[in-house]
Amino acid sequence: MRLRTRRRLTRGAAYAIFVAVLLVVAVAADWGRLADSFLRPDVAAGMFPGVVTTALLNTIIYTILAFAFGLIAGLALALARLSPVAPYRWFATAYIEVFRGLPALLVLFLVGYGIPLAFPDREIPGGLYGSVTLGLGATAAAYTAETLRAGIQAVPRGQSEAARSLGMSAPRSMVFIVLPQALRIVLPPLTNEFVSLTKDTSLVYVLGVTAGTIELTKYAGDALNQEVNATPLVVAGLLYLVITLPLSQLVRALERRTSRGR
């Protein structure tokens, strides 16, 4: 058999297997029951508008709060990690290694229950929102710090040398010359971190949310229990995708732009 014929047969077989599996699933599946469990229009309709005006909104708020904290703390950590002062470097390295190695859920428990137990006469400002900012932000800061450090180091040394040769001090050269270029470089990975943080907000329920502070996953879980039906999970899933899919597209567009070299 000629090589080309054999290649065509292999390719044809691959298609055939795929179609066959699809057919078996389509025939064997109980479509009525599936639709009844996952796609009941009345259950889905009953979730609105609360699932958007409360749950989706809180998910977005938690994400933005934690991301903002992570960005600011991450920038401070990245600069500390590159600092000429050794203790700053040690602290930043230790923080980053520890918080990248701990599960986000554990950190959330630590902030939500550990700190209140240790300091019963004090409160984390902002209530639940404050705890979420700190609890998810502490982990996000570690990842953001590493991303920013990589970005700062990716800016050619000649850039800061040129800035210094014009009389700019080291901090000025960092703020006006190096950081703007570094942020441009790390925009795609930062967006990815935003996406994974969006999903991590599903952990917030462990802190005990109320009707006003509920986020998507908990909201869907409650509806699931109440209706004894899986449709809420599908609705919540779709709403997550409403946030994350456009961001993933944005990352791809940014990466295309970067690879073109601006």
Added chain:
Amino acid sequence: MSTVRIRDLHKSFGDHEVLRGIDLDVAAGEVVCLVGPSGSGKSTLLRCVNALESATSGTIQVDDVELTDPDTDLDAARRRIGMVFQQFNLFPHLTVLGNITVAQRRVLRRSRSAAEKEAGSQLARVGLAERSRAYPAQLSGGQQQRVAIARALAMHPGLMLFDEPTSALDPELVGDVLAVMRKLADEGMTMIVVTHEMSFARDVATRVVFMDDGRVVETGPPAEVLTNPQHDRTRTFLQRILHPGA
């Protein structure tokens, strides 16, 4: 214009001694060309003169400021010393105008309008007045290097350092950059130029300094050093660079 005074300058990177005792004086308005084989320490010497590299020992004085003194405010000293790099090192995220105004505004605290006016006149000086809104990536290498010169000039330096300013350029673009440097020399700027452009050294330099292996081997007016070198090493180097095929 500034004067430079270098005494017994040594510079080591780890165990490797790149500069082994340099003495050099540059008078106001002089154009000194540093020539020599690669690895001879020319660029390191130049980078020591604005303290981008710190000297291991010895002294460097620009006007009455001693750069090697640990109490010297190097940021303040560098404002008066312009530097032009082989790779241009323009800021890619800023327009031509932004490149020339950023240090004026953040260091000299000039107003936006004053900084832009200064930038405009410096761009006219290097023949690029109409490209102020372009980004560096939209310019040819020769244009980028002229913007880099304008950026340095906007700080009103008394001394300009050029580190192989035409080595990264396509041959047909070299002339524009050299013309700007020539004009600057004619206007009386003190300049130290690391270069392989022997015709520029011959026509513009007031003095040529030949370096090899971290030392000054020979120094004098270009007519002497380039046409009648006294040392074998200078002769060999010039032969190689002027008749590469031979």
